[in-house]
Amino acid sequence: QVQLVESGGGLVQAGGSLRLSCAASGRTVNVYDMGWFRQAPGKGREFLGGIIRGGGSTYYADSVKGRFTISRDNTRNMAYLQMNSLKPEDTAVYYCAADQSLHQLVIVKPESWGRGTQVTVSS
Secondary structure (H helix, E strand, O other), X not given: OOEEEEEOOEEEEOOOOEEEEEEEEXXXXXXXXXXXXXXXXXXXXXXEEEEOOOOOOEEXXXXXXXXEEEEXXXXXXXXXXXXXXXXHHHOEEEEEEEEOOHHHHHOOOOOEEXXXXXXXXXX
């Protein structure tokens, strides 16, 4: 199983940008599809998007399409979430996850989760 650690969260003003990173260890990340999720207080964990293992295709939830971009660097065992035009409603704990099936990411049941990083967007 792969271990994941997110970083890059913090406090940002509305309209600003953040780039989250997800570092993988324990197993090479290029055998996994990767996904990003978030969980706001009192809400369930939400799938934001995913990227297939080769990096050729990405998928996004409607709530973030056009504002968030997922990428990966398999040579560095890293995945990224670039977030632009942030809104206060984007405030949440953000998680990366890995699974050998994109479907498992979409249904929010991946093999491996990171611990999360807090993103707070002030108005």
